[in-house]
Amino acid sequence: MIGLETYRVSAQALADYEVTFSDDILDRASPELATCGNRTETRSRRRIAVLDESVNALYGTRIREYFEWHGLECQYVVLPPGEQHKVMETVLTVIAEFDRFGLDRRREPVISFGGGVLLDLVGVATSMYRRGVPHVRVPTTLLGQVDAAIGAKTGINHGAHKNRLGSFQQPAGVLLDRRFLASLDERHLRNGMAEIVKLAVVRDERLFELLEEHGELLIEERFQGSSPTGERVARQVLHRSVQGMLAELEPNLWERELDRLVDFGHSVGPALEMRADGELLHGETVAIDIALFTTVAASRGVLDDKAGRRILELLHRLALPTDHHLLDGDLLRRAMTDTVRHRDGRQRLPVPVGIGAATFLNDVSDEELRSALRHRRREAVPT
Structure with a gap:
C-alpha cells in the first residue's frame, strides 16, 4: 500500500x-x-x-x-x-x-x-x-x-x-x-432609493424615518442640498446608507455566511428583472420583492400590521412599484428554486419583524408566496 x-x-x-x-x-x-x-x-x-x-x-x-x-x-x-x-x-x-x-x-x-x-x-x-x-x-x-x-x-x-x-x-x-x-432622471433616483429602503427596513429605523419625512425632498433636490434641510438630510441618508451596507458586508465580505440581511429584496427580484428584459430597473424589482416579503411577514404575524403598512406606504410615496404583471406563480416557483440553490440548499429569506429589524425564514411554501402575491394584487395597482 x-x-x-x-x-x-x-x-x-x-x-x-x-x-x-x-x-x-x-x-x-x-x-x-x-x-x-x-x-x-x-x-x-x-x-x-x-x-x-x-x-x-x-x-x-x-x-x-x-x-x-x-x-x-x-x-x-x-x-x-x-x-x-x-x-x-x-x-x-x-x-x-x-x-x-x-x-x-x-x-x-x-x-x-x-x-x-x-x-x-x-x-x-x-x-x-x-x-x-x-x-x-x-x-x-x-x-x-x-x-x-x-x-x-x-x-x-x-x-x-x-x-x-x-x-x-x-x-x-x-x-x-x-x-x-x-x-440623473427621476426614475433612476427612485431606482436607487429602493436599495436605501431595503437597508432601512432590515437594520436602520432612523434611516427609515428620514425617508418617510424627507424622501420626496431628496428626489426633488437630487441629493444636491438645494435647501438647508435637503443638504442636512442628503448627507445623513447617504452616509447612513453606506455605513450600514459596509457594516453588513465587512464581516462577511467573501460571503462565507449565507444568512445575509442585504439579500432582502433579492429573492425573486433578480428573476423578475431578467424576465422583464429591460422593462424594469434593478431597484424597481427590489421594491416589488420588498413588498412581497413584507406581505409574507405580515401574514405570518412576525410583522405587525402598522409596521407593514409603513413599509408599503413608503414604497408608494417614493413612487416605487409593488407589483408587476410579469410576476406570477410560475416565476415565483422558479425564482425560489434558483434562490435555494444559490443559498446552499436553504431559503434564507430575510423578512422584517419591525422597522429596522429582521429575521430569516426557511419554510415559505409556494402557496404562501402565491397567497402573498394575490394579496398584493388586491391592494396595489400593477405597473
Whole structure:
C-alpha cells in the first residue's frame, strides 16, 4: 500500500480599501481621483478610464480635462449602456483594450465611471486580467453609490440568469461624489432609493424615518442640498446608507455566511428583472420583492400590521412599484428554486419583524408566496 501524505494549505484573503465621500472629484484642485488606487512605491502616470456612453456624453470632457491637468496619460474606453450589454462579450471587449494599452499589473489602476452595470462589467474584467489588476470605482448613480460600488462582488449575466458569472475582488478604492446625481432622471433616483429602503427596513429605523419625512425632498433636490434641510438630510441618508451596507458586508465580505440581511429584496427580484428584459430597473424589482416579503411577514404575524403598512406606504410615496404583471406563480416557483440553490440548499429569506429589524425564514411554501402575491394584487395597482 502506498503511503499517503497530505499537505494543508491555509491562507486568508486580506481586504483593505477605502470608500471616500468627496464632493466634485472632477475639480482640478481635488487630488483623490489622480492618486486613488496607486499604492505602489513606483507610481505610474498611466490610467485606463472606462465610461458608458451616457456618462461620456455628460462628463467625458471634464474627465479628460482632469487627467490632462494632472499630467496622466489616459486611455478611454466607452461602452454602450444597458443590462443587455452586461455579458461576457463586453467583458472580453474591455480586456482587449487592457491588452492594447499594455496595462501594468499593479501600478496602473483601471477607473470606471458609471452605474452598477458598468461597475460590474469592469469588475469582472479587472478580476480576470492577469488574475487581478487594481480597479477604482466611481459610481455615477444613486444605486451605484449606496450598493453596487462599495462591496467586493462583481457579476455579469449569463443565459436567463442575472449575475450568474462573477468573482470576488475588492476595489482599489471607491470615490463617492453626489454631484453626479444631479444629472440623473427621476426614475433612476427612485431606482436607487429602493436599495436605501431595503437597508432601512432590515437594520436602520432612523434611516427609515428620514425617508418617510424627507424622501420626496431628496428626489426633488437630487441629493444636491438645494435647501438647508435637503443638504442636512442628503448627507445623513447617504452616509447612513453606506455605513450600514459596509457594516453588513465587512464581516462577511467573501460571503462565507449565507444568512445575509442585504439579500432582502433579492429573492425573486433578480428573476423578475431578467424576465422583464429591460422593462424594469434593478431597484424597481427590489421594491416589488420588498413588498412581497413584507406581505409574507405580515401574514405570518412576525410583522405587525402598522409596521407593514409603513413599509408599503413608503414604497408608494417614493413612487416605487409593488407589483408587476410579469410576476406570477410560475416565476415565483422558479425564482425560489434558483434562490435555494444559490443559498446552499436553504431559503434564507430575510423578512422584517419591525422597522429596522429582521429575521430569516426557511419554510415559505409556494402557496404562501402565491397567497402573498394575490394579496398584493388586491391592494396595489400593477405597473
